[in-house]
Amino acid sequence: MATVYDNLVGQDHASEILRAAVAASRTGVETQEMTHAWLFTGPPGSGRSSAAVAFAQALVCGYQGCGTCNECQSAANGSHPDVEIIRTEGLSIKVEEIRELLTRVAWAPSMGGWRVVVMEDADRLTESAANAMLKAIEEPGTRTVWLLCAPTLHDVLPTIRSRCRHIQLHTPSDEAVTQVLINRDGVTPAMAHFAARVSQGHIGRAKYLAFNEGARSNRTTIMNLPLQLNSLAAAFKAAQTLVDLATSAANAASEVRDEKEIASLQEAYGKGATGRGMATGAAKAVKELEKEQKSRATRMVRDSIDGALLDIATFYRDVMMVQAGSSDAIINTDMVDAINAYAAKHPHHSTVSKISAIMEARTNLAHNAAPLLTCEALMCRLAKA
Numbered sequence: 260m261a262t263v264y265d266n267l268v269g270q271d272h273a274s275e276i277l278r279a280a281v282a283a284s285r286t287g288v289e290t291q292e293m294t295h296a297w298l299f300t301g302p303p304g305s306g307r308s309s310a311a312v313a314f315a316q317a318l319v320c321g322y323q324g325c326g327t328c329n330e331c332q333s334a335a336n337g338s339h340p341d342v343e344i345i346r347t348e349g350l351s352i353k354v355e356e357i358r359e360l361l362t363r364v365a366w367a368p369s370m371g372g373w374r375v376v377v378m379e380d381a382d383r384l385t386e387s388a389a390n391a392m393l394k395a396i397e398e399p400g401t402r403t404v405w406l407l408c409a410p411t412l413h414d415v416l417p418t419i420r421s422r423c424r425h426i427q428l429h430t431p432s433d434e435a436v437t438q439v440l441i442n443r444d445g446v447t448p449a450m451a452h453f454a455a456r457v458s459q460g461h462i463g464r465a466k467y468l469a470f471n472e473g474a475r476s477n478r479t480t481i482m483n484l485p486l487q488l489n490s491l492a493a494a495f496k497a498a499q500t501l502v503d504l505a506t507s508a509a510n511a512a513s514e515v516r517d518e519k520e521i522a523s524l525q526e527a528y529g530k531g532a533t534g535r536g537m538a539t540g541a542a543k544a545v546k547e548l549e550k551e552q553k554s555r556a557t558r559m560v561r562d563s564i565d566g567a568l569l570d571i572a573t574f575y576r577d578v579m580m581v582q583a584g585s586s587d588a589i590i591n592t593d594m595v596d597a598i599n600a601y602a603a604k605h606p607h608h609s610t611v612s613k614i615s616a617i618m619e620a621r622t623n624l625a626h627n628a629a630p631l632l633t634c635e636a637l638m639c640r641l642a643k644a
């Protein structure tokens with residue numbers, strides 16, 4: 260029978276802990292298994308937020324996480340009165356947002372069980388926001404359960420970390436991702452194998468690639484960039500191509516969402532309302548929303564460039580594998596000839612330094628370096644023999 264734990268791909272250990280916690284939570288008293296602060300960590304794509312949401316579902320479900328009842332479904336889509344899913348759109352979560360959240364969750368759970376807050380990007384809490392939240396976590400006898408997600412333990416303040424039970428997620432194997440794509444999403448086996456392999460255990464990305472031809476063709480363009488770096492002019496051109504592709508992919512995704520949000524906001528204020536106060540209120544809210552959307556768009560472009568750089572890194576990783584004599588371990592099997600040719604022409608040590616150049620560029624981007632400049636500098640380094 261299907262359960263919410265099916266969404267935790269390749270995370271058997273974590274599932275076991277969470278199941279035990281849910282079973283213990285039925286007694287209504289805090290036990291060693293069931294604490295009210297949890298921290299989910301794991302590399303991108305390991306399904307941190309899926310795991311936290313599955314746990315939230317199981318905590319409010321009458322059947323410990325069936326995945327199909329009203330409670331389970333409304334918890335997952337954000338409409339359950341006792342489940343808050345905080346997805347950060349901006350680059351940080353500010354103290355005002357946490358204060359507002361705390362007043363919302365101060366009430367006892369409406370259904371009598373637990374009130375659950377899922378925070379997908381606890382690593383984006385500002386220090387003052389984290390401190391405000393800490394007070395709430397420390398409050399005894401509360402019926403609120405905090406499920407925080409972050410890439411690693413070091414991404415959250417030690418004071419928060421020490422109060423949370425830790426769930427470590429792992430990158431699922433290609434095989435686990437392939438099976439989910441086939442069984443859950445109905446992807447053909449050949450496509451599932453391809454998408455799982457090139458996404459390296461990132462389920463969301465694998466699914467997106469499997470279903471999106473445009474994304475696959477963008478990927479092909481990106482993966483061919485290393486082969487074109489035979490002059491400085493070509494390096495600059497490659498940087499521009501990368502940034503353009505990543506930007507348009509990110510914008511296409513956010514435009515649809517932006518329009519929907521503005522429409523529903525206007526709806527909420529009563530579109531065409533003639534009352535003066537109403538109109539000013541709506542205009543102000545729309546302006547605020549647009550500001551938020553802009554900051555989200557910036558973040559999505561950065562994430563998109565980062566994804567492209569990770570893809571390019573797999574090319575050099577494959578070259579390194581071939582140079583080390585492990586041709587059977589390559590990820591991009593669709594480019595095997597190009598990889599072999601490149602490996603034969605370039606020295607091993609330069610491959611290693613190219614991979615570190617990519618990782619450096621990613622770090623710089625994460626610290627808000629200008630995307631195009633960063634990519635130009637990187638492509639110039641990759642163009643060197």
Ligand SMILES: [Zn+2]
Binds near residue numbers: 324330
């Ligand atoms: Zn259920």
